[in-house]
Amino acid sequence: MNLDALWNYMQIDLKADKFESDMRQFPKRQLLLKHRNFLKDQQANIAKIESDVSNMNTRMEAVKEEVIRLTALLSEQKAQLEKNPPKTLEEVQEKSAAVSKVLEALTHFEQELQKMRKDADMRDRQQKDIRVRAAKAKAEFDQVKIEYDREFARDTIELKELRAKVEKEGAKIDEADLERYKKIKQHVTPPMALLMDSQCSGCFMSLPLGTLRDAKGSEQITVCDNCGRILYLKD
Numbered sequence: 089m090n091l092d093a094l095w096n097y098m099q100i101d102l103k104a105d106k107f108e109s110d111m112r113q114f115p116k117r118q119l120l121l122k123h124r125n126f127l128k129d130q131q132a133n134i135a136k137i138e139s140d141v142s143n144m145n146t147r148m149e150a151v152k153e154e155v156i157r158l159t160a161l162l163s164e165q166k167a168q169l170e171k172n173p174p175k176t177l178e179e180v181q182e183k184s185a186a187v188s189k190v191l192e193a194l195t196h197f198e199q200e201l202q203k204m205r206k207d208a209d210m211r212d213r214q215q216k217d218i219r220v221r222a223a224k225a226k227a228e229f230d231q232v233k234i235e236y237d238r239e240f241a242r243d244t245i246e247l248k249e250l251r252a253k254v255e256k257e258g259a260k261i262d263e264a265d266l267e268r269y270k271k272i273k274q275h276v277t278p279p280m281a282l283l284m285d286s287q288c289s290g291c292f293m294s295l296p297l298g299t300l301r302d303a304k305g306s307e308q309i310t311v312c313d314n315c316g317r318i319l320y321l322k323d
């Protein structure tokens with residue numbers, strides 16, 4: 089059977105496939121994905137810091153209120169002492185212990201406040217840093233995207249032209265043969281193989297005599313017994 093047309097068809101069909109898969113592997117596309125992932129990470133970082141800052145603010149408010157309460161308690165204790173000075177040693181000890189306790193708590197909270205202010209400053213700087221980096225990444229992303237879109241549009245046209253060529257070539261082939269080709273291509277590609285030295289050049293199996301005879305003389309498409317490719321005998 090003369091499979092020259094089908095063989096030629098396969099050449100441009102595979103070329104179009106390769107072009108399409110190359111389009112997907114574009115370095116620019118990969119770069120674009122990389123930038124996009126980086127941006128996503130930065131956004132997640134910013135969200136995390138924002139949530140930390142919000143928690144810290146809540147705690148800071150609570151601590152500030154506690155400091156106000158303790159300061160008021162301290163002045164009240166002082167006023168009481170002035171009004172009713174302790175008379176016994178026991179009373180002195182008792183009152184001074186109470187005052188110390190309040191002072192201790194105040195110191196503790198003031199230290200916590202100080203630490204939180206430092207933390208807040210650090211987070212502020214971190215956030216600024218991340219925003220600057222994210223803005224830079226976004227600008228790069230936009231630039232690559234413009235180039236990518238341009239290339240993609242150009243390649244889409246080229247691919248369309250290639251596919252049109254494939255179709256034109258396909259019109260020269262018997263419909264049933266073309267269907268067979270497409271079905272085989274779903275399982276193995278390239279779907280045709282040269283028959284050389286009684287071997288299938290797709291899988292290198294030596295073919296049985298019956299298959300060889302069919303490939304040479306039959307009016308039907310002959311496929312490799314092993315890999316299922318259409319066998320093509322070049323003149």
Ligand SMILES: [Zn+2]
Pocket residue numbers: 281288289290291292293312313314315316317
């Ligand atoms: Zn084979």
